[in-house]
Amino acid sequence: MEFFDHILLGFSTALQFKNLLFCLIGAVIGTAIGVLPGIGPIPTVALLLPLTFGLDPATSLIMLAGIFYGAQYGGSTTAILVNVPGETSSVVTCIDGHEMAKQGRAGPALATAAIASFFAGTVATVVIAVLSLPLAALALKFTAVEYFSLLVLGLFAAVILAHGSVMKSLAMVLLGLLLGLIGIDVSSGIARMSFNIPELADGIDFVPVAMGLFGLGEIIANLERPSQRTVVSQSIRDLIPTRADFRAAFPAMVRGTAIGSILGVLPGGGAALPPFSAYALEKKIARDPSRFGKGAIEGVAAPEAANNAGAQTSFIPMLTLGIPSNALMALMIGALMMQGIQPGPQIMTEQPALVWGVIASMWTGNLMLLVINLPLVGVWVSMLKIPYRLLFPAIVLFCCIGTYGIANSLFNVWLMLGCGVIGYFFIKVGVEPAPLLLGLVLGPQLEENFRRAMLLSGGDFSVFLQRPISAILLGVVAVLLLALLSPAVLRKRKEALAE
DSSP states (O other): HHHHHHHHHHHHHHHHHHHHHHHHHHHHHHHHHHHHOOOOOOOOHHHHHHHHHHHHOOHHHHHHHHHHHHHHHHHHHHHHHSSSSSSGTTTTTTHHHHHHHHTOHHHHHHHHHHHHHHHHHHHHHHHHHHHHHHHHEEEHOOOOOHHHHHHHHHHHHHHHSSSEEEEEEEEHHHHHHHHHHHHOOOTOEEEEEETTGGGGTOOHHHHHHHIIIIIHHHHHHHHHHHOOOOOOOSOOOOOOOOOOHHHHHHHHHHHHHHHHHTTTTSSTTTTTTTHHHHHHHHHHHHHOOGGSSSSTTHHHHHHHHHHHHHHHTTHHHHHHSSSSSSSHHHHHHHHHTTTTTSSSSSHHHHOOHHHHHHHHHHHHHHHHHHHHHHTTHHHHHHHTSOOOHHHHHHHHHHHHHHHEEEEEEHHHHHHHHHHHHHHHHHHTOOOHHHHHHHHHHHHHHHHHHOOOOOOOOOOOOOOOHHHHHHHHHHHHHHHHHHHHHHHHHHHHHHHHHHH
């Protein structure tokens, strides 16, 4: 009965007019930024964070969540019609989706992507609702010892699952941890690594860093790329898939949803892992793998279901443990902290309307997105004709305004611009910046829980192995570390990420 009481509480929050309105706003913005190549949900969420000051915590998180999973829907439109992924998670959809469009089947491809996303989003929301209570109950048993071990596992998973070199990813995590330590030490009151700069006394604000690394860095890189986009010009018709299409696509949707729901929870998994894994599975179990890459509808249904399920289940560790599973969830935690709410297991009991309102809003948001995407596909196609040279100056301007508005500080603007240059450098050398942002957000928590554990144990490091949950978590870290040292595992990882 407790579960149904929470669900009713969630819908009573999500169905309030203000929350429905901002859910719709988030879904529309998310779809738009998903459609437009070169603009992702991370810089958009970072840009809109200052605007959430005047909103209730539930309303602001509902809007930001709508942007996140709305981008998964919109990205498929660009991938299918232009062969350019509007969002990282739509990279795999290009392979078969654009081939279907070139064959005059853009309508069924777009409809399959939208239906698969709606199905996966609905199932993933059920998964979140079912798992939230037991996970939160388990998390309440965590002490500083278990939290430290969990954070170590999360950061190590970010290294393993990030694209590119393991050493580069590890360097990004360590750099993020160092940046997270800048500021006044809570225990001693002594400033650390602030170089007598007053703006660094409270530490580095993660919002300018995120907007610079992910937003401005990507914009600078996009300026080097050709701006012409060839939109498939056939009239988009026959949006409803045939029975044969549905029979082929539905099992792929189910498998993609299952894969995305599992992989979305993994720390540092990123947006590309669930759809890539779902596509690889479909190709492996298909009777005729040669169909893939030539317009197989399963190659659209499975990745789209996986990326939407992964996007929504990534909220599970954030809502129940206060641990971000990716860079965007780190921004969500930042949004809660800006509202004076400390994420963690206690949020389930202290702010039930917030948590269950966000969960219930995912149902309404997915329904809105289904309605927004299919009938209005012509509107989204017309957006693709906007020249990028007209978009990027406006994006840079809004980034500067949003960054300045966080603390009315010009220092944050310069920090964002500097991080933009660094983000462009990372792109050129093939380094993924997501582990850095996770390290920056989790670094202070890691230090705080380590200090608490040491105080409780009297400086005895063996306490991390004496407590069962902590020992299991560190054991998983050790197994992953040993596996990474294997040349065969490293080779397979490099082949998988390259593909």
